[in-house]
Amino acid sequence: xxxxxxxxxxxxxxxxxxxxxxxxxxxxxxxxxxxxxxxxxxxxxxxxxxxxxxxxxxxxxxxxxxxxxxxxxxxxxxxxxxxxxxxxxxxxxxxxxxxxxxxxxxxxxxxxxxxxx
Amino acid sequence: xxxxxxxxxxxxxxxxxxxxxxxxxxxxxxxxxxxxxxxxxxxxxxxxxxxxxxxxxxxxxxxxxxxxxxxxxxxxxxxxxxxxxxxxxxxxxxxxxxxxxxxxxxxxxxxxxxxxxxxxxxxxxxxxxxxxxxxxxxxxxxxxxxxxxxxxxxxxxxxxx
Numbered sequence: 034x035x036x037x038x039x040x041x042x043x044x045x046x047x048x049x050x051x052x053x054x055x056x057x058x059x060x061x062x063x064x065x066x067x068x069x070x071x072x073x074x075x076x077x078x079x080x081x082x083x084x085x086x087x088x089x090x091x092x093x094x095x096x097x098x099x100x101x102x103x104x105x106x107x108x109x110x111x112x113x114x115x116x117x118x119x120x121x122x123x124x125x126x127x128x129x130x131x132x133x134x135x136x137x138x139x140x141x142x143x144x145x146x147x148x149x150x
Numbered sequence: 151x152x153x154x155x156x157x158x159x160x161x162x163x164x165x166x167x168x169x170x171x172x173x174x175x176x177x178x179x180x181x182x183x184x185x186x187x188x189x190x191x192x193x194x195x196x197x198x199x200x201x202x203x204x205x206x207x208x209x210x211x212x213x214x215x216x217x218x219x220x221x222x223x224x225x226x227x228x229x230x231x232x233x234x235x236x237x238x239x240x241x242x243x244x245x246x247x248x249x250x251x252x253x254x255x256x257x258x259x260x261x262x263x264x265x266x267x268x269x270x271x272x273x274x275x276x277x278x279x280x281x282x283x284x285x286x287x288x289x290x291x292x293x294x295x296x297x298x299x300x301x302x303x304x305x306x307x308x309x310x311x
Contacts, residue, residue, distance in 0.1 A: 061233035
């Protein structure tokens with residue numbers, strides 16, 4: 034995998050959960066489209082919970098932040114819960130801290146914890 | 151005309167606003183007289199350059215924790231500036247990173263004489279967009295912009311302590 038690749042894998046369970054696993058680097062080059070599309074679809078899926086697993090995200094910049102903020106807004110509008118699952122890489126955590134957006138999202142320490150939300 | 155300007159000015163560019171910030175930038179800068187071998191091909195390459203530089207700087211320390219945060223912050227600033235140069239600045243025309251007594255000095259050159267999109271958002275309003283420059287402003291100890299006839303240089307100093 035080259036440094037500027039982003040991999041997005043979507044799993045759907047029969048109890049209304051969409052799990053989106055993100056791996057790699059999410060910046061202006063890799064583009065947010067894979068993640069943004071998956072989140073958009075999850076928000077409109079009629080499910081009850083979307084979990085975005087960010088534990089294997091190695092780097093993320095404001096491109097990722099914009100995609101996630103958009104997704105949060107869409108989920109709020111659709112009445113679907115969105116949980117971001119860690120543990121987060123230091124750089125990813127700093128993105129939320131420095132931008133002051135920690136409060137805009139619901140975080141869980143792990144995917145398992147997120148699934149219990 | 152060359153000259154330093156205060157960066158916290160009302161320099162938002164309406165035609166190229168934050169709503170477009172999620173768009174995908176051109177993968178490579180236009181090639182004019184031939185690519186400058188010193189210019190990284192994308193933000194990931196620029197981050198790699200900074201990572202190697204900081205690894206050399208910090209290798210004697212071998213510490214976890216604070217160093218991780220310093221490196222993370224430096225990479226965020228690098229990524230935002232380089233991405234911004236391509237997305238809003240008409241292409242990345244130069245990039246250097248050096249360690250100085252004051253910290254990591256990043257110089258990013260682009261081909262646009264327009265000011266960066268500096269509109270800052272209130273995070274509490276949960277608005278989307280415009281976070282790139284906000285991150286640079288918050289993470290860099292100093293940011294200066296020098297306007298040149300054919301573009302501009304943005305110099306950002308990131309403290310390493």
